Amino acid sequence: KKSEGIYAVVNFTASPETAAELDRVLNLNESVMRTKIIRPEDQKVNK
Structure with a gap:
């Protein structure tokens, strides 16, 4: 188990599909x- 790491908070604008693809690609990286990708509660989804 790892006890140390580097954390990053990144704010970005993307469609739900793009956010899902970003999550998929990041999880492929060893x-x-x-x-964790979250949408702020005060943001609306634009389709």
């Missing part, structure tokens, strides 16, 4: 241990 250097990335965990991801």
Whole structure:
């Protein structure tokens, strides 16, 4: 189990499909241990 790491907070604008693809690609990278993509509650989804 890893006890140390580098954390990053990134704010970006993307469609739900693009955010899902970003999450998928990050999880394929062996250097990335965990991801979490969240949408702020005050944001609306534009389709």
